Amino acid sequence: MPSVRDQVLLAGLTTLGVGGPARRFVRAGTEAELIAAVRDADQRAEPLLILGGGSNLVIADTGFPGTVVQVATRGIEQAAGPDADTVRLTVAAGEDWDGVVASCVAAGLSGLECLSGIPGLTGATPIQNVGAYGQEVAEVITTVRVYDRATGEVAELAGPDCGFGYRTSMFKRDSSRRRVVLAVTFRLRRSELSGPVRYAELARALGVPEGGRAPLATVREAVLALRRGKGMVLDPADPDSRSAGSFFTNPVLDDAQFAALQKLVGAEVPIPRFPAGPGQVKVPAAWLIGQAGFGKGHPGPGGARISTKHTLALVNPGGATAADIAGLAGVIHDQVRDQLGVDLACEPILVGLSL
Numbered sequence: 001m002p003s004v005r006d007q008v009l010l011a012g013l014t015t016l017g018v019g020g021p022a023r024r025f026v027r028a029g030t031e032a033e034l035i036a037a038v039r040d041a042d043q044r045a046e047p048l049l050i051l052g053g054g055s056n057l058v059i060a061d062t063g064f065p066g067t068v069v070q071v072a073t074r075g076i077e078q079a080a081g082p083d084a085d086t087v088r089l090t091v092a093a094g095e096d097w098d099g100v101v102a103s104c105v106a107a108g109l110s111g112l113e114c115l116s117g118i119p120g121l122t123g124a125t126p127i128q129n130v131g132a133y134g135q136e137v138a139e140v141i142t143t144v145r146v147y148d149r150a151t152g153e154v155a156e157l158a159g160p161d162c163g164f165g166y167r168t169s170m171f172k173r174d175s176s177r178r179r180v181v182l183a184v185t186f187r188l189r190r191s192e193l194s195g196p197v198r199y200a201e202l203a204r205a206l207g208v209p210e211g212g213r214a215p216l217a218t219v220r221e222a223v224l225a226l227r228r229g230k231g232m233v234l235d236p237a238d239p240d241s242r243s244a245g246s247f248f249t250n251p252v253l254d255d256a257q258f259a260a261l262q263k264l265v266g267a268e269v270p271i272p273r274f275p276a277g278p279g280q281v282k283v284p285a286a287w288l289i290g291q292a293g294f295g296k297g298h299p300g301p302g303g304a305r306i307s308t309k310h311t312l313a314l315v316n317p318g319g320a321t322a323a324d325i326a327g328l329a330g331v332i333h334d335q336v337r338d339q340l341g342v343d344l345a346c347e348p349i350l351v352g353l354s355l
């Protein structure tokens, strides 16, 4: 039987530590309980929020006026892949993501190693196509099993049909939140070596050329060390890790938008950028935020602030509210737009809030 409670405070269930109570809160320990809890909320026509590890959510101080279903399903199954050197790993939505990555690294399965240290649960990884250090889950997801709230059926979606893009997917774009992820299947390669290291900072840390490979465990350790340096590994002793990760995505600009930005900052100022398809570049949001006058540690209302280690993370060192975090994010967003003409998009999901 799932545990059902009323008025559960959500702040303690999010990494930012903000958010008021859920009117109704169900913890679903099995897939059947998860589907039943979602069906039940839908039958009552109640607002529904699926909660994983709460690491990509900013929930309003007034809480959630409906049912919050916490995913607590478990289970990992391994099957032979299409080729002799591949395996298919099917992971329940409620499995801790970094635990999955660590066990793959230990088992000599390559494909997830650069995604070490990302908080949250496996079921949330397809939602924003989690990525870091040159890897993203879309590269290795073969299928996503979902409960479809529109049809009331369970369906298997092939990876290419999930609309994956940079920090997005059809799941994230769909504001009706039609699909609940039950399990994700990954295709991984049996190898003690990582995939090609594409991220320059990681390649430097590993002492390999870009595109080179390194032992899986070495890559995991290097990624964790780089992430710790930026407050991007959850650590109760590090207030800079009380965040929702990067608060803004890196904007993709077309040639005309980039030219306009270059004109605004001055032709002599080199703008960091990465190729993002024909006629498009991705500009680091952290650079834009810095350029608009916000430094590391910049204070906001109520103790909310920019991380002292990374301009892209907004943190609640303790005592800040969701309104404080949203207030700081709004000031940053508006100043970047007004000074640099770039409309930054929020990476976390805002629940009951807007900037």
Ligand SMILES: Cc1cc2nc3c(=O)[nH]c(=O)nc-3n(C[C@H](O)[C@H](O)[C@H](O)COP(=O)(O)OP(=O)(O)OC[C@H]3O[C@@H](n4cnc5c(N)ncnc54)[C@H](O)[C@@H]3O)c2cc1C
Residues within 6 Å of the ligand: 015, 049, 050, 051, 052, 053, 054, 055, 056, 057, 071, 093, 118, 119, 120, 121, 122, 123, 124, 125, 127, 128, 129, 130, 131, 132, 179, 180, 181, 182, 231, 232, 233, 234, 241, 243, 244, 245, 246, 349
């Ligand atoms: C310190 C820190 C570092 C981070 N670094 C990275 C990073 O490097 N790269 C990156 O991509 N992200 C990063 N993140 C963001 C976050 O960890 C990921 O987006 C993660 O996948 C969210 O998982 P979660 O279980 O916590 O999801 P939650 O925050 O609980 O939920 C996020 C969204 O997904 C929905 N959701 C969750 N589970 C399901 C499900 N089973 N079915 C349907 N919808 C669901 C929720 O309703 C919500 O809309 C970081 C966050 C923090 C705090």
